[in-house]
Amino acid sequence: MDKHDRISxxxxxxxxxxxxYLGELTKMGINKTSSRELSEMTGFSASQIRQxxxxxGGFGQQGFxxxxxxxxxxxxxxxxxxxxxxxxxxxxxxxxxxxxxxxxFYEADYEVVALFDKNPKLIGMSIRNAMIMDSDDLExxxxxxxxxxxxxxxxxxxxxxxxxxxxxxxxxxxxxxAPKDLKMPENxxxxxxxxxxxxxxxxxYYNRMxxxxxxxx
Amino acid sequence: MDKHDRISxxxxxxxxxxxxYLGELTKMGINKTSSRELSEMTGFSASQIRQxxxxxGGFGQQGFxxxxxxxxxxxxxxxxxxxxxxxxxxxxxxxxxxxxxxxxFYEADYEVVALFDKNPKLIGMSIRNAMIMDSDDLExxxxxxxxxxxxxxxxxxxxxxxxxxxxxxxxxxxxxxAPKDLKMPENxxxxxxxxxxxxxxxxxYYNRMxxxxxxxx
DNA sequence: CGCCTCCTGCCTATATTTTAACAATCATTC
DNA sequence: GAATGATTGTTAAAATATAGGCAGGAGGCG
Numbered sequence: 001m002d003k004h005d006r007i008s009x010x011x012x013x014x015x016x017x018x019x020x021y022l023g024e025l026t027k028m029g030i031n032k033t034s035s036r037e038l039s040e041m042t043g044f045s046a047s048q049i050r051q052x053x054x055x056x057g058g059f060g061q062q063g064f065x066x067x068x069x070x071x072x073x074x075x076x077x078x079x080x081x082x083x084x085x086x087x088x089x090x091x092x093x094x095x096x097x098x099x100x101x102x103x104x105f106y107e108a109d110y111e112v113v114a115l116f117d118k119n120p121k122l123i124g125m126s127i128r129n130a131m132i133m134d135s136d137d138l139e140x141x142x143x144x145x146x147x148x149x150x151x152x153x154x155x156x157x158x159x160x161x162x163x164x165x166x167x168x169x170x171x172x173x174x175x176x177x178a179p180k181d182l183k184m185p186e187n188x189x190x191x192x193x194x195x196x197x198x199x200x201x202x203x204x205y206y207n208r209m210x211x212x213x214x215x216x217x
Numbered sequence: 218m219d220k221h222d223r224i225s226x227x228x229x230x231x232x233x234x235x236x237x238y239l240g241e242l243t244k245m246g247i248n249k250t251s252s253r254e255l256s257e258m259t260g261f262s263a264s265q266i267r268q269x270x271x272x273x274g275g276f277g278q279q280g281f282x283x284x285x286x287x288x289x290x291x292x293x294x295x296x297x298x299x300x301x302x303x304x305x306x307x308x309x310x311x312x313x314x315x316x317x318x319x320x321x322f323y324e325a326d327y328e329v330v331a332l333f334d335k336n337p338k339l340i341g342m343s344i345r346n347a348m349i350m351d352s353d354d355l356e357x358x359x360x361x362x363x364x365x366x367x368x369x370x371x372x373x374x375x376x377x378x379x380x381x382x383x384x385x386x387x388x389x390x391x392x393x394x395a396p397k398d399l400k401m402p403e404n405x406x407x408x409x410x411x412x413x414x415x416x417x418x419x420x421x422y423y424n425r426m427x428x429x430x431x432x433x434x
Numbered sequence: 435c436g437c438c439t440c441c442t443g444c445c446t447a448t449a450t451t452t453t454a455a456c457a458a459t460c461a462t463t464c
Numbered sequence: 465g466a467a468t469g470a471t472t473g474t475t476a477a478a479a480t481a482t483a484g485g486c487a488g489g490a491g492g493c494g
Contacts, residue, residue, distance in 0.1 A: 012421050016414035047483055062442040063490035079417050080424035099314035104413050105398050173423035179321050191419035196321050197233035200296050202408035204229050206390035207297035264453055271473060280460030340476040
């Protein structure tokens, strides 16, 4: 699987989108598609779609197109959506609870096994079969349970410290919602969801649009 | 302000990060910095940082560096963080409520004015001074109040429809949390936060790491 | 069967983004 | 007040990402 090593992040970011649209086609009962059709749906150029897919092998048939279900399965395999993943959430505040309640992951087999928090009022509560446990028990828990992905939803002040603790306990994949960049060793992958930065970008474009509108009036 | 028109999105995405780190420097009482220092903090190359900033003008002093507070204010101005923004949230489920409760926006003046939902159990509740109102009252509300940014936290099945309604009522900036791409006119800016796609990317890298680890053993 | 249309996979060209290099400039030191 | 070291702004080069173009294969149709 050496070919995976050199795939650009931009390609990986697009794959979930293809996957989603292929799912929609399946739901509509359409079982054949083409890069042109996917282009219309996703907004990416047909050429780019073909090239993206060809990074992983020729899933299509020349002169014909792609089999929707087959292509979807192949992308699932590439992303690893054909496996099960156990998740814990550290920090059971607003965001942590929202993630635990989020049903949008249904497309793959992600299971939130437990949440952790310091707040005694939260400890003992359950969210969709997942218990909120005391943060002090985190390390013991990770020793016993094999966890794939940890979600950090703590305040930023403790996020680095929590991340280091997680890594010490063998975690290699972190989904970080704290507005801070984690300094992590090479063999840990961090996926950031920085809501501020997203909102600030939006703010920039909002203002730019307003400036243009005023100019044209 | 024509120069803003051609700034690449990649640059805009980095500005909030500079802004955040400059805030941290201020908090530490440091009032002078350099592209090299910012590079160490942010992980971007010093060259790139200088080039990014010079898109908007020379904020530094040759041979000396940048004044932390001044640079931070300039970036704030570029992003528009020196203004106030009124926000509504459509969909007061888990994510909607979490956003309403989110305090991470404190760096700028964002005010969540109201939430909207169809669920009678939620209508009438308040979250941090913002009331959850009936979705049926959305259009009336938007006629009376001048809202800058709308957040979509509805199920994906209605997100497109909600977005169109918002645009009809004069909204031009949408922060979309529904796992669907909105088809919008040119003069509307949509910033997507697609949690699935983010998690799927993480899953890909998690698996790739595991493959590499197994190979090296 | 032959022709036409459509579409992939691949190769090439263009555009964009990032990195590198360097002259100009400033504060500091001796 | 001249030399030094640090650092910017800017230009050029390299790397990367995207788009375009085309040969060849597949299916459909008369």
